[in-house]
Amino acid sequence: MLVDSPPEQCAETAPAPPTRRAARAFGLLLSAAILVLVALASIAIGAKSLSLDQVWHGLFHGTGTYGDVVVDERLARTVLGLLAGAALGLSGAVLQALTRNPLADPGLLGINAGASAAVVTAITYFGVTSLTGYVWFAFFGAAAVGALVWLLGGSRGATPVRLALAGTAISAALYGYLQAVMITDDAALGTMRFWTVGSLASATNSTILQVLPFLAVGTALALGLARPLNAVAMGDDTARALGANLGRTRALAMLAATVLCGAATAACGPIVFVGLMVPHVVRSFTGPDLRWILPYATVLSPVLLLGADVAGRVVARPSELQVGIVTAIIGGPVFIFLVRRRRTAQL
């Protein structure tokens, strides 16, 4: 929980005043409108810029002109950006609520390391060379590490600190393995150095279809957990007193976060900071009620991810900067600013 925001414990018991609720609903609509604009920009802007007119033509009346082909190429990338962004933001928000740790990030729980280790294994020992082939490995790597962190973190008795420690420990061991493989196998190094920065550039329709079912299930699960997680955020004792089933909520939240983040990482490589930063920004204007945080994070995270992707295409034209690099370079300073602004940052 944010430390300097006023406690809004009434959120669970009494509904917010109608005007504030209306304002929040309007804000959500506004965010969705911004998302549409950013998505259009993501299709229009690139090495070759298109006018909105051409974008419209390519989207709805495609006849195979040069512009239409470009739109087609960028469409998959934009859709993947939308899906992955929403998944990362949502899983970050859920993890922060679950661990009561404002710094919880899929990377902290070892999910990125699990996916990376699985991909490098796929390349080196199974001879997988296509991105569609990695996706399954990355996903199962992420899921396996998520489950392992959960078990080592104490499963139903997991505490925030134990989960973070277990994640750090497993990441360390896996990165050691990753580096050992990269040093001894040039082919793995050649692929991994591009995979580990996180990029939307290689998105294809088949990648999207592979991860879509997982993202759908994860999103539904996460959004449904808003209420019980609200109770968990108040502390174990209060949550129990309010009748929340702590063990089940934690297990389901961990499952949702792992599925979402695992699928997103599988499709575009490890992307840091989207899951960390967006929930913070959202919380600063919604307050601590997860019933608002989760939808806002779902809508605003893709804005950040697609925005970063567009920025990466613009600054390095005609080449491009991978989105994972841009999010970290934007996200790092924002994160430090947030840490500095707060009176006491709780870990």
Add this chain to the structure above:
Amino acid sequence: MKTRSMNRAVRAPGGLSLRLDLRALIVVALLLVAACAAGVALIGTGDAKIPAADVLRTLAGHGTAYQDFIVNELRLPRVLVGLLVGASLGLGGALFQSVSRNPLGSPDVLGLSQGSTAGALVVIVLMSGSTTQVTVGALIGGLATGLAIYLLAWKQGVHGYRLVLVGIGVSAIATAVNGYLLTKADMVDAARAVVWMTGSLDGRDWDQVWPLLALCAVLVPVVLAGARGLRMTEMGDDVANALGVPVQRVRLVLMVCAVLLVAAATAAAGPVSFVALTAPQLARRLTRSPGPNLVPSLCMGAALLVAADWASQRAFGADQLPVGVVTGVLGGGYLLWLLVTERRAGRI
């Protein structure tokens, strides 16, 4: 070993007294022996194996010319760099963990290693520089990152958590820069960069030993002089202030020392992961004494690094895998073990 109280107070006339922690002294002595033994074993390991007795005789100056060349010219500097780097990382890690009051507040987590890496990668990828230039680049990167973290975390004093959090942010930015540089590199440079990033003792010679030794000779006494104040600050800033410790000054001096130690060690051997994280934790568990445990951490770091290098040479063959791989895997495994046992003991 079951311990009774192993502390002895030595009292001198005039009210002066010194508390001797026998257990800590024994631990330090044993660790020193372990570090030296691992060093001798490491000297004897390689394509040309030399028995330990011959190694000792050669070190004393009574070996054959052939042994003398291999031991004193090729392998001794490597072992000395290993010992010094391990000691610097152990001591630096203990300082960071004490200042941030967090067992995870090691240079790996705070971004110093990533900053050094960024400096080295700039030299490797953009300038294709020589080994010496890479060392200088890493040193500049590490020091600049240390300065940036300190300034960004400063807000009427440096607070433990804020230091860790700012460090995590800086670390992520540096990691992104490193990832970008790696994608820009050609294959040869990329392979060289990855070996450097893992941390390795291969091919270290006397040119690396002397600057490190000089730095340690200056900094270790400074750090030990500040240890008393550091122990007080662990009780909280208010208590330490009340006891007459100038908290921010002690912290600044020790942080500068820690950054210098870690940056120099990283420049010499690359960002060897997890020594700085695990050495203080292991030392603390062996001595069972509270406080920063600076000297035991220093000895533990040296022993760990050289032992890990020896293990890597034995298990995978000479110069096949750099030491950083072993420390990473062992460090992660150790942390997991800690997690399981501490839970059983009900401490976490």
